[in-house]
Amino acid sequence: SAVISQKPSRDICQRGTSLTIQCQVDSQVTMMFWYRQQPGQSLTLIATANQGSEATYESGFVIDKFPISRPNLTFSTLTVSNLSPEDSSIYLCSVEVQTDTQYFGPGTRLTVL
Amino acid sequence: SQQGEEDPQALSIQEGENATMNCSYKTSINNLQWYRQNSGRGLVHLILIRSNEREKHSGRLRVTLDTSKKSSSLLITASRAADTASYFCATDARTGSQGNLIFGKGTKLSVKP
Numbered sequence: 597s598a599v600i601s602q603k604p605s606r607d608i609c610q611r612g613t614s615l616t617i618q619c620q621v622d623s624q625v626t627m628m629f630w631y632r633q634q635p636g637q638s639l640t641l642i643a644t645a646n647q648g649s650e651a652t653y654e655s656g657f658v659i660d661k662f663p664i665s666r667p668n669l670t671f672s673t674l675t676v677s678n679l680s681p682e683d684s685s686i687y688l689c690s691v692e693v694q695t696d697t698q699y700f701g702p703g704t705r706l707t708v709l
Numbered sequence: 710s711q712q713g714e715e716d717p718q719a720l721s722i723q724e725g726e727n728a729t730m731n732c733s734y735k736t737s738i739n740n741l742q743w744y745r746q747n748s749g750r751g752l753v754h755l756i757l758i759r760s761n762e763r764e765k766h767s768g769r770l771r772v773t774l775d776t777s778k779k780s781s782s783l784l785i786t787a788s789r790a791a792d793t794a795s796y797f798c799a800t801d802a803r804t805g806s807q808g809n810l811i812f813g814k815g816t817k818l819s820v821k822p
Binding site for chain 2: 597600602629637638639640641644654686690696697698699700701702703705
């Protein structure tokens, strides 16, 4: 398994601003993922972040809105830009440690006013 | 679109009873995983079952997989109040060298003491 931390755990932001979420893993991992969980909903993959290359975004998610950095094998950031109330969600990062198994961070709860 | 669909959406039982949750999916898979989420927090990986396996046990958890019916079930025996959580199934959706999970909508389990 892996120990994954996220910062911040929660935040309240104003419309039009941005929030950057950090994800730290206690071991080097190749694949990191960012998910969004809207209120009362399941998880939806935003993008896959691999070190040394640009993130790969899923349909409906674009880099301008969700820029991602992956400077090394233990760290990644997700920025949610130009916030609107519709962006209020829990954002979770995950890592694939063993083949096919993903472990999740505790999530960042974002509320946009 | 969602790959996994859990039912029931919500389940309320008494402590000591067994809880059964079902998951159906649409396309071929390599594996299926079950996760637990406590009250909007991070996901905890429970168990992974591969497409060539039919049943797997882990403590009080029993997972079955029927690839002919594209369905899986999660059984929690002798439930406890601490089992109260949302349970999600997730299937892999490998594209090229990347892997990501497609989550179902989840079953909200409430175990009353």
